[in-house]
Every structure is written in C-alpha cells, then in structure tokens.
Amino acid sequence: MALKSQQPLDPAYLEKLQDYYAEHKVIPSYSVLATLWGISAKSWVSECVRRFEEAGYLGWTPDRQLKPGPRFFERRLAHDTVQAGLPNPALSEGYDLVTIDDYLIRIPSKTSLVRVKGDSMIDAGIHEGDLIVVEQQPNANVGDIVVAIVDNEFTVKYLDREKSTFVLKPANKAYPVIRPKGRLEIFGVMAGLVRKTR
Amino acid sequence: MALKSQQPLDPAYLEKLQDYYAEHKVIPSYSVLATLWGISAKSWVSECVRRFEEAGYLGWTPDRQLKPGPRFFERRLAHDTVQAGLPNPALSEGYDLVTIDDYLIRIPSKTSLVRVKGDSMIDAGIHEGDLIVVEQQPNANVGDIVVAIVDNEFTVKYLDREKSTFVLKPANKAYPVIRPKGRLEIFGVMAGLVRKTR
DNA sequence: TGGTTGACAGAACGAATGTTCGGTACCGTA
DNA sequence: TACGGTACCGAACATTCGTTCTGTCAACCA
Numbered sequence: 346m347a348l349k350s351q352q353p354l355d356p357a358y359l360e361k362l363q364d365y366y367a368e369h370k371v372i373p374s375y376s377v378l379a380t381l382w383g384i385s386a387k388s389w390v391s392e393c394v395r396r397f398e399e400a401g402y403l404g405w406t407p408d409r410q411l412k413p414g415p416r417f418f419e420r421r422l423a424h425d426t427v428q429a430g431l432p433n434p435a436l437s438e439g440y441d442l443v444t445i446d447d448y449l450i451r452i453p454s455k456t457s458l459v460r461v462k463g464d465s466m467i468d469a470g471i472h473e474g475d476l477i478v479v480e481q482q483p484n485a486n487v488g489d490i491v492v493a494i495v496d497n498e499f500t501v502k503y504l505d506r507e508k509s510t511f512v513l514k515p516a517n518k519a520y521p522v523i524r525p526k527g528r529l530e531i532f533g534v535m536a537g538l539v540r541k542t543r
Numbered sequence: 544m545a546l547k548s549q550q551p552l553d554p555a556y557l558e559k560l561q562d563y564y565a566e567h568k569v570i571p572s573y574s575v576l577a578t579l580w581g582i583s584a585k586s587w588v589s590e591c592v593r594r595f596e597e598a599g600y601l602g603w604t605p606d607r608q609l610k611p612g613p614r615f616f617e618r619r620l621a622h623d624t625v626q627a628g629l630p631n632p633a634l635s636e637g638y639d640l641v642t643i644d645d646y647l648i649r650i651p652s653k654t655s656l657v658r659v660k661g662d663s664m665i666d667a668g669i670h671e672g673d674l675i676v677v678e679q680q681p682n683a684n685v686g687d688i689v690v691a692i693v694d695n696e697f698t699v700k701y702l703d704r705e706k707s708t709f710v711l712k713p714a715n716k717a718y719p720v721i722r723p724k725g726r727l728e729i730f731g732v733m734a735g736l737v738r739k740t741r
Numbered sequence: 742t743g744g745t746t747g748a749c750a751g752a753a754c755g756a757a758t759g760t761t762c763g764g765t766a767c768c769g770t771a
Numbered sequence: 772t773a774c775g776g777t778a779c780c781g782a783a784c785a786t787t788c789g790t791t792c793t794g795t796c797a798a799c800c801a
Contacts, residue, residue, distance in 0.1 A: 360651070360652030361652070363651040363652055364650060364651060364652050366651075367645075367648070367649075367650070367651050369604045369608075369610045370568075370610055370611045370615075371569060371570055371604060371608060371609075371610040371611070372569055373604065373606060373608060374606070374608065374757080374758065374759085375758070375759060376757080376758080376759095377604075377606045377608070384779075384780090385779085385780065385781085386779060386780045386781065387758085387759070387760085387781095388759090388760075388761080388762085388779085388780080388781080389778075389779050389780075390759090391759065391760070391761095392778090392779090406567045406569060406571065406575075408571060408572070408575045410567075410569060410571060410572065410575070411569070411759095412567045412568055412569040413568045413569070417568075418644065420644075420648075420651075420654070420655065420656055421655050421656070422655070422656045422657075422658065422674070423655045423656060423657045423677070423697065423730075443656065444644055445643045445644045445647060445648075445674075445676075445737055446642050446643050446644055448674075448737065448739060449643060449737065449739055450643075467668070470665070470668040470669070470670045470673075470738070471668070472668045475668075476646075478643075480741070490740065534741070535740055535741070536739070536740060536741040537737070537738055537739045537740055537741065538736070538737070538738040538740065539643055539646065539647065539735065539736070539737055539738075540668070540735055540736040540737075541646060541647055541734070541735045542688065542733055542734060542735055542736065543678070543732070543733070543734040543735065572787080572788065572789085573788070573789060573790095574787080574788080574789095582749075582750090583749080583750065583751085584749060584750045584751065585751095585788085585789070585790085586749085586750080586751080586789090586790080586791075586792085587748075587749050587750075588789090589789065589790065589791090590748090590749090592789095609789095742801095743800105743801090744799105744800090744801090745798105745799085745800085745801105746797105746798085746799080746800100747796105747797095747798085747799100748795105748796090748797090748798100749794105749795085749796090749797105750793105750794080750795075750796100751792105751793090751794080751795100752791105752792090752793090752794105753790105753791085753792090753793105754789105754790085754791085755788100755789100755790090756787105756788080756789090756790100757786105757787085757788065757789095758785105758786080758787065758788070759784105759785100759786085759787095760783105760784085760785090760786095761782105761783085761784085761785105762781105762782095762783090762784105763780105763781090763782090763783105764779100764780080764781085764782105765778105765779085765780075765781105766777105766778090766779090766780100767776105767777085767778085767779105768775105768776085768777080768778095769774100769775095769776090769777105770773105770774085770775090770776105771772100771773090771774085
C-alpha cells in the first residue's frame, strides 16, 4: 500500500474540476466531486485528490479544507511549433505555464486598469475597448506609453519631449500632439494590454 | 423576528473574508469564519452570511455550498472620466472586473495561449510577442480570427472564404493569403489578447 | 423606568463530510 | 496459471457541518 502514483492522473478529472471552479469559485465536496467525475465511491475520490495534491494541483488550508494548489491555475502556453504527428500540441513537451494575472501584474496594489477610448493609439496596436494595465507612478521616461490625466480625462499616449517640456504623442496621424499647459499629470505607465474579442 | 437588515454589515468582516479568499482561494467553514471574524457563535456567523448573501457578496452552489457572490470580487476599474479634484476614479458605470483570467477565460480546460510570431496581423492590432487567448475548437466562422495549423506551425489569421474553400487572410498587405491544400486544420478561435510591455 | 431592539453566546441536533478498510474485476507479466 | 498491481465500489464510522432555538446584555428610545 501507500505506493507512489507514477501514472499521470486522468487529465479530464482536473479539467472538470477547473471548469467547476471557474464557474463557482469554490472546490466542491467529495460527494459532488464524485458526481462531477462520474465516480460513485468517495474513497476513490479521496485517492484522486491525494494524487492531485501530490502533483501540486490541490492543497489544504491550515484548517484542513481542500483548496486549489499552486499549479491549479496554471495556463498552458501552446508552443508555436507543433510536433509532427502529435494530436494535441498543448499537451506536448516544453510548455510554459502562466496565469495571466501573474504575467501582467507585478505590483497588485499599484496596478489598475483603464479602458481605452478612441483610436488615437491605433498604430501602437491599442484599440478602442482594450484594457490598459497601468502601473501607477507620477513620472515616466520619454518613449513610454503613459496614462495621463488631461482635462479630467484619462489619455493614453506616448510620452515625448519638445525642448524642455513634455508632450503627449498619439500613434495616429489623424490626432494632434497634446502640449499640456502647466504641469503634465501622469497617472501611470502602461505595463500591458488586455483585449477581449469574444 | 426575521427582520430586514437595514444596517450595512461591518465591512471589516467582508475584507477579512476577501483576504482569506485571496490567500486560499476558498470560502472557509462557519467555524473558521467565526475565528476569522472574532466571533464565537456559529449562529451569528450564519446570520452575517445571510446578510452578505442578501447584499450579493456571497452565494450558493447548486449543492448548497457557500461560494463567493457576484459582488465578491468587485474591483474598481479606473474610469475614463476623472472627478475634478477627487482621487476617487470610479463611477457606478464602471465595469466590475474580477481578475484578468476570469475576464478572458470562459472555459479553462479548452483555453490555451499562443505566442504571436511575426507581424502578419499587425493591422488587427496583433503584434509580435503578444499572447493570443485561444478557445480550442475545430471550426470557426468567416471573419473570426483563428489559430490554424499550417505546416506544423501555428498561424494566426482571419478566416475567410473564396468560393467553396476556406482561406487564411493576414492583416498586413505585405503578406499573401494562405490557401491551404487539403483540409484546413483549425486549432481554435481567438478570444482575447494579452500584451506585456514592461 | 420599562420596553424594545440588535449584537452576540451557547447548546442541541440531524445531516453531511471525509477516512478507513475490505472487496471485486480487470489487466499485464512470468 | 498464478500473481501483483490498478481502478474502482460499498459500508461503517467518528467528526464536523450548518441550523435552530433559547438566553444574555448593552444601547437606545419613551
């Protein structure tokens, strides 16, 4: 007994759990897991959970409640080269695993999101409706894409310098360069971009 | 009894729960909640939970397990209109956003990420190095941006039709339309995009 | 001064939870 | 043909869960 599990557990189980979690934001009880997995013995659920825990997909709170493990939220990054013959490239070797939040957000408390209005940055690949990930900070370097506050509105622009004053340059020839009178108020620097197309 | 609760519940309770959830990704049991809140009666926890549920911060799975409610993750999205003088950037109109993962990913088990190579889709605002969020599915509609497998490589292109055959159209005049010989193999449909600029 | 209300405590209880253990049926190997 | 391993079932069980109901106490009117 108490053997090592060398078999990789049925990935379908994990996926079903992840989908359940995505919907409810909670790990269900063993009996619910049983029906979710099409299993009828809680003892077997228990064993599966043990293996997922061993693999880092599940864990326990200090109060011995089942919770997602460190690898639970990992997203697979499909490689851009597909292995010949392999049916599922996402499962093949050499996958990196990322959660998008971790990928984009370095300092959660200083990071916020701003929705893009208009197409003044279209040449920088920034479209209307996109979400800009902003790291809040009062100053930036020339060349950075910054979120500035102009006339009480957020504006996303390139930061540039003309002589001794800072200006905001759009990435769209149809828009003018903004030369703020007085001090330029910078909300933060763009650290990333998120677009939802579906 | 059974009076309406007009009092807004102690916000500290909610914050403690949110912190706990942020750490463990799970809603604890009533007895743990009790110690978390510094309460010693489960009956009172039960009452508090009732009110949080009424307010939309907590909810229940179909199996009557306590779970985060719709408002649990409410995070202010910085609004594009700034109140004059006020630091408070958000208006009620603003979207409530959970996490970026939740925003982009509907079905975790069918979603993967593909890194963009080249600039063939630059006119669609898709740059080299961006991550495409792909929902895996074997077919798509004309006009969708799809991730197809051509010559054992992932390709991101618009799906279009010429007469009776499907073709892949780049969003860059410098690139040719791809007319696959044989069946066009579609890996999935683009559901979003993630770019890291820092 | 007395009465009501809201915030909590405490016990009691049935239902649900997760563990343990023993059992079965199907492998592949030797 | 026997054998060990693996995938699963099923029952028994102590523990824990969340509910319900009753009780205390300070605050706040009136």
